Amino acid sequence: MKKLKVHYFQHIAGEGFGSCYDYLKTLGAEITATEFFALPTDLSFDIEALPDVEDVDLLMIMGGTMSVNDEVNFPWLKIEKRWIRRYLAQSKPAIGLCLGGQLIANALGASVTRNTVQEMGWSTVYKSNYIEKDCFQMPAEIQVMQWHSETFDIPKGAIRLAESKVCANQLYQIGTNVLGFQFHPEITKRVLDIFIEHEEELNIFQGAAIQAISELKNSQSQQFIQGNQLLNQAIDYVLRV
Template structure:
């Protein structure tokens, strides 16, 4: 692993930040930079050359967002972001995609992203796919993490399906040894959740059996976040170690 790891993250909504993995990466003495797509002028097209040179990024982390990967008309930078992703991934470099981030990687590589049969918002039990190859990223047999999504990805061609639950089959995938895509939010912290729960307009869009109330979620104990945070730290370590081999 490089002594000065250069980590870049793509942020799609204001205030979200880096979640739980910020302190973990700082322990590695990582140099952290960001592209804030939400802050780009809407009347000025994004030039792909304005994004970092792919050679200057050692690890890419793609955060979540409230938009759909298919909504390029309202968010024209999505098309440029996907182009840049294809360029970056073609070099076999490590990447982690979280919720929208996992959808973006999948979609950039040709997989469909569309409405899930139900919306998921709140704590959910996820299962590791049985008979996951031994050389893939290893998850606990069962774990509890935060969900916040209406859409979901198809598993990209050539990827390994890693996790599922009862209402959303595609919860995590792996591409090669360098890419892990999550549908859920392992990075969630109490502070991040509180920020998300302040968005009344976003909350109003979610309804159904698998949507927990904001009142209930505000009572989430700190220890509920630990397992997801640990899985994300191990995922980062995995893609960095495997691509350094």
């Protein structure tokens, strides 16, 4: 039986796969990674240094503190987006998480811009109204982790699946093989601790949709479960398990 080859693009040191690592292992996945954060910013980085598209059965694109538009300070973003376009041209399964969802959208020509407010912390996301039958099924509402300043436009040909009161575009679907999340269904306590550490150091977030760091540090284990299960279902959906 052919092994499922999963590759993930990682943009923050220590972030890893989040909750879905163990689930992918139950599917017998062979997991590899490209760690963009480890690349020198002045490196002449070529697309051929990334995996062969044919060797990837599922692409997972993780979050990050940078903007998809900041190609000057992170020149590898151009290469990453070129590779994503090459990969998606073959209609292969992909899931983007926060920055990852923005990268897929931007690689396909959609704009990524500053959201009207920053979102940080636990919040409610609602299922959008759509009539297409063969769509990934969101619950009517779900509590999820938000951690973003920017938002993606829905790519041409995609369907919006979820929204929140302060950010209209929270999840989109392209075909039946691509899902782009604005929120973080993969969040675990360990990953949240990394996010909190970054925020305490950089002090990026402020505004009405920001949850206090002291409250986030007291997040309970059951708060992570819904999002983690949703991501497992998303993996099944794009793989057609």
